[in-house]
Amino acid sequence: MTDQVMAAIDGSHFSTGVCDYAAWASLAMAAPLTFLHVVDNHPQVAEANLTGNIGLGSREHLLEELTSLDEQRARLAQEHGRVTLEAAKARAVEDGVTEPSSRQRNGELVETLTELENDIRLLVIGKRGEAAHQAPEHLGSNLERVVRSLHRPILMVPDEFRAPKRVMIAFDGSKTTRKGVEMIAQSPLFKGIDCHVVMVGAEVADVRSQLDWALKTLSDAGFEAHGEIRAGEVEASLRGYAEEHDIDMLVMGAYGHSRVRHLLVGSTTTTMLRRASLPVLLLR
Template sequence: MTEQVMAAIDGSTFSEGVCDYAAWASLALQAPLTFLHVNDNHPQTAEADLSGNIGLGAREHLLEELSHLDEQRAKVAQEQGRLMLKAARERAIEDGVTEPGTRQRNGTLVETLEELVDEIRLLVIGKRGEGAHQASDHLGSNLERVVRTLHRPILMVSDTYKTPEKVMLAFDGSKTTRKGVEILAKSPLFDGIPVHVVIVGAETGDNRSQLDWALKMLRDAGHVAEGAIRAGEVETTLCGYQAEQGIDLLVMGAYGHSRIRHLLVGSTTTTMLRKANGPVLLLR
């Protein structure tokens, strides 16, 4: 089974960014691209209560009407999804992708991705879905569940595409982030793109040794790599470095046993993900 770049699209403003970043990743990885649209046809609770305390006959009639409306709504959603997939495919072809595929499923996004996990090399998904408030800095609930569930690299993207020219890896020497360095070193995704490795902490011998290891690993693989050790609070320091250096894409290890781990778990999802203006690649 060929692993592919899979891009989840919906009716949100992030779908165009998803299309373009997915096309970029597909071409860089030389991997097939498939666009996925999932129709969540779960009944809406607000509509289920419309029958109220009315007469039995009228109630049965109303329930029949609601059932008919649900069927019509499902058909419309399916057709909308088909048209979105068609538009995404055409956009990817314009971006240079050969024969991108499309898939449409019924159910929930998380369950669908779990079923397709063996086919996924990289998942590309928008920061929020069509049901989220566009002015919010919160992540969409779908993305939160996907990040917690899917053990595959996830590229969370913004609504506007910009070809990555500088990449930053948040590094702390943990097993997860060391694995991240190894993945970056071997992956063609960032060929020709300078990689900045940043440790947030004190200038200690151990931190310097960890940073030197990461830079050597990347440089031996042919990457242009720079490193920095910065003291301060993790989130603020990483955001500051990203702005200072004009970093286009942030790479983080998800669920490492580290200070960075605390940005990715808890009642709210990582502030780094919420506040990111550009794409974030989460490595598992």
């Protein structure tokens, strides 16, 4: 099934938000919805850890027990995944989605999503997974790897759903963010939603003309468009604007070299994503 909204879920408390945002996107885009659960069956204990001063027979017995435990863990993980998928589908039906589907795969999440990439129109994923650290500003390592590996729009969501009414585009005039403006203008996902375009930099003619282009593109598509150029530090400026205008969703490019897009360059996860309490749509 191609051109679908795919929602990656696990046992984390973010799964509820993933379900609801995925259902919202599926309905808005009139696209089929598929829930994905990936079971990582990698053994928990390596054989090398058992080579101490125990006898050969004891060591073989322990390995047999550990193998049995791994098999039990794998079965439990698969059953837990099946229950989670059924609950997600039921919730999506309550949200109004007709016949959501599900897939369960063995392996690693990033590799699985890469294999399924051609089927994905939009990926919805939580800020952190089941095994991630629970500190509010911690970002799951899986999410960071997914963003770097997948060439599809990725919607990172919080744990609670809030129907988007105002979306903010972090715009810098680059190819990626211009494509993002055009995507929003054309996509049914944002119909009826106010669009705010924010640039961070100096109020000069070139920057103003880029902002005017974005606003005109959105206005011509029927959107109520608002725009502003702000001076200052990028993350603080964007966060401040979002708070002042009660923004429900942030749209930004995932990679690049300009003042806005450099936020996601390099090995360090950006402050913008780590602090985000809003859903963030990342574009490649």
